[in-house]
Amino acid sequence: MRLVKRTDNREKDRIPHEAFIRYCAGERGECRIARMVNYSSTGMYLELDYPPPKLGANLLIEVLDQEAAIQDPMIEYQNSKTCYYAKVIWKKNLSHSNAEYGVGLRYLFSAEHEG
Numbered sequence: 001m002r003l004v005k006r007t008d009n010r011e012k013d014r015i016p017h018e019a020f021i022r023y024c025a026g027e028r029g030e031c032r033i034a035r036m037v038n039y040s041s042t043g044m045y046l047e048l049d050y051p052p053p054k055l056g057a058n059l060l061i062e063v064l065d066q067e068a069a070i071q072d073p074m075i076e077y078q079n080s081k082t083c084y085y086a087k088v089i090w091k092k093n094l095s096h097s098n099a100e101y102g103v104g105l106r107y108l109f110s111a112e113h114e115g
Helices: 066-071 073-077
Strands: 015-025 030-039 043-048 058-063 081-093 101-113
Touching: 043 081, 058 101
Parallel strands: none
Antiparallel strands: 015 030, 015 058, 030 043, 043 101, 058 081, 081 101
16 A cells, blocks of 8 residues: 655645544434545545534444445444544535545544444
């Protein structure tokens, strides 16, 4: 796995890794699916096709097992998954991407979650 070297003000090098995640924000527990593009030991970068959460919003993030969900959607709820709590630290419109928005997150902490 190749690291993406820092050319900006990032604290840590990013590791390219695509995965689908589900994030939940707000007291109403609104949940959406997004695509993680890369991560580091301090945060991750997401791309979205819809308006992102507010700057400073705290999110619960679940990394989804796409292969299992394709085979049987109910299996997703039976497996433990890795979860993160993170804060939205920046967001921007993307003009040269398949996605409409980019979002930077900083981890608050992570934990194993039993499905």
